[in-house]
Amino acid sequence: MIKRMGIFSLLVVFSFMSVFSVGSHAEASFEPNADTAILVDADTGKILYEKNVDQPLPPASMTKMMSEYLILEAVHNGEISWDQTVPISDYLAEMSHNQGLSNVMLRTDRDYTVKELYESVAIYSANASTMALAELIAGSTGQFVERMNEKGKELGLGKLLREEGEQYGIDNLEEIAAEDLGDFQFVNSTGLPNSLLNGNHPEGTGADDDNYMSARAAATLAFHLVNDFPEVLDTASIPEKVFQEGTSDAINMQNWNWMLEGTMYGDLDYAPVDGLKTGFTNAAGYCFTGTAEKDGQRLITVVMKADSEHERFTETERLMEYGFNSFSKQEIISANTDIEGYETIEVVRGKEDEVSVSTADSVSSVLPNGGEEEYSYSVELDGELLDEEGRLLAPIEEGQVIGTVTVEYTGGESYLQGDGADQRSVDLVANESVEKAGWFALMMRGIGGFFSGIWITVADTVRGWF
Template sequence: MMISTMFFQQPLQVNAAFDVEAEAAILVDANSGKILYQKNADANLHIASMTKMMSEYLILEAIAENRLTWDQTVPISNFVRQLSLYTDLSNVPLRQDETYTVKELYESVAIYSANASTIAIAELMYGSEAGFVQAMNDKAEELGLEEYMFVNSTGLNNSDLLGQHPDGTAVDEENRMSAKATAKLAYHLITDYPEVLDTASIPTKIFKEGTDDAIHMMNWNWMLPTIETQHDYEGIDGLKTGFTLNAGNCFTATAERNGVRLISVVMGTASRADRFNETEKLLNYGFNQFETIELVPAGYQGEDTVLPVVSGKEKEVAVASEEALSMLIKTGEEHLYTPVITFSDEDLVAPLEQGDVVGTLTVQYEGEGSIEYLVPNQKDQVNMVTTEAVERAGWFSRTLGSIGGFFSNIWTSVSETVKGWF
């Protein structure tokens, strides 16, 4: 059987008039990981507090695996206590004679980007921030990120950590990732742990409400509704801002409208407001210029999609697409996509059930440029399946078939030999 393959290497081209005023940027379909726009997306840049997306991933993973619980208490070390008093570094003050739960500190991380709270949970989980940082780098490799380096759990400059930066890292180091790696991390975070948005979307909350330590936390994501900053954006519910002198102003955002969820990253904008203005520009481009279109209907068979069957009562079986193939594509470009069917190179051997998967259906883009994905594509393809069952032939029929095949092979060999004489 024929095997069809496609390789997506370069991103779709974007109207030259469209540009994002940032050092690097990327826009991605959160459903499939399809890249809709990118600018300097492979450059390895400082990421500041966008780092905390990886810290949140490890925390939520530990919760899911019952290695950590929300009501578990978190001890506060001398270092964490001291660092938490630096409120200009984005912190909630923490005391050693107070009780804090994982949930309380996690909320201060996800809403207020509290740095000392992040380190407190890191120390609880791995005994030291250095152990947590090793886990961050291990997870980055596991997720297939490229162009990354984690040296602390927060995104601060190591030089801001009061001389107690994680062992094995240098005092002048700072976390780095490319825009593409940052978007890929966000993609995995909201795919694997969508509950992250339940907290990331909270506009304001009181930390330790009802106590003398109560602190009003306003989410640094000013595009959330009810935050009066003139940046409200319909559908936005995450994800993480960042700023250091080296990183400039950064923002990883996600928003959903009409069943379409997008992920955007902007890095190195000129001002705090610009990171939201450029994010709005990116998201508007995605929501206004792209739409989800059914490109191939369910039951699609294409040409000659009848496959031979070994040892079956029937010698062949028809196949068709299991479901419709829909994709988020540039508006008006549906005619530029051609169905491509891929079959395994292994023989189909009876018995077969109706609905057995025998291949995949995807599409090839015939327009300018090509398609690129953050991760191996899982959504923009559907299965090709058998449309009917094929029973295994009886012993006698299989034996006759084998004998017939044996003599057929002998006759073919003799014929070829005789032809060679003349």
């Protein structure tokens, strides 16, 4: 339900204590080794840890998270279908045979379905497959890149580097990124530097351009990907699969996410992990956007510019363990709770002169474990339901929304999307109906009020004689 608050509002702040379940206390000095890292609650987008998260860096194949988002969106919208065949150009067939890049073998005279190529993207980070799907969806890789950047703005990844650079008269993306003038920029669908595309870079981009994302932007993209299309994890969690099994081009696609159980590096297994996307180029270093679920809580992490393949995973595990051990989802306000100072609201023109109210639902948040934390809450009543003195106007229906209760953690918090207030607000509803009083009852109340006023005046006058 969408409510429009009127001019009149009541805003009262009360402090109260929320006692958490007993658990380990958050580490006081947790510090990852990676240059850039972020830890996010996947349900609310609340940031639990951050380090150098706003500097745009080359994300390498983590760029493919946006390509995957647009592929899944196109399937969902009916633009393409999983069993649809995908044409392979001579250039993509040639590129797919480049063993220096992550690829599966493609040929112009064979049929490949959207599902086959998508699996090679999500599991094996296949570059030519990504470009083939981009061309299928948008008509060209250049038009697909335009979609990527528009979707990035729509999802709240931040400001486009190129647009910000134009305001300052800077054309080179690398210089713009160094000035930290934006948050992201996509120049192709794969995450490879354009210089590796042998002159076949998307129209509208430069031959030496590279993709950029800040860790915050990468986490925001992952947040939307796993929430808007949770089926992405069904494929991203596959440890290995054979592409074109039974043909001369068969290749065993070993997932580059070595934290998954069943991959080639058993010492890096971390059971809760089920995604999401690795990346590496010389400019980007070793990157990884990970996600894991444990005891009903899902986390998202981003590690960028790690020194080695192993370090990007060991640092991710440290971040995740810190998150799972130090934070948990706690209920702050229960459903059907009476809010102090708002147990009842005065009603005018009704058969009753007040109505009791309570919260329609509970309010929960991901909080540090252990000890007590102070919260405040504010109550705002819908001004369209009130008279000039702040009283509810009858009639009132049972269950009718009359306002909202918003909880704020006074210890300070930040979210990927704004201030996260929508996750910490709950409707305030009427517990019973109040019918509108008839004209006779209202008239008698008026008469009674008139004579009551006279009696009070007389009593005050008489009292003054003595």
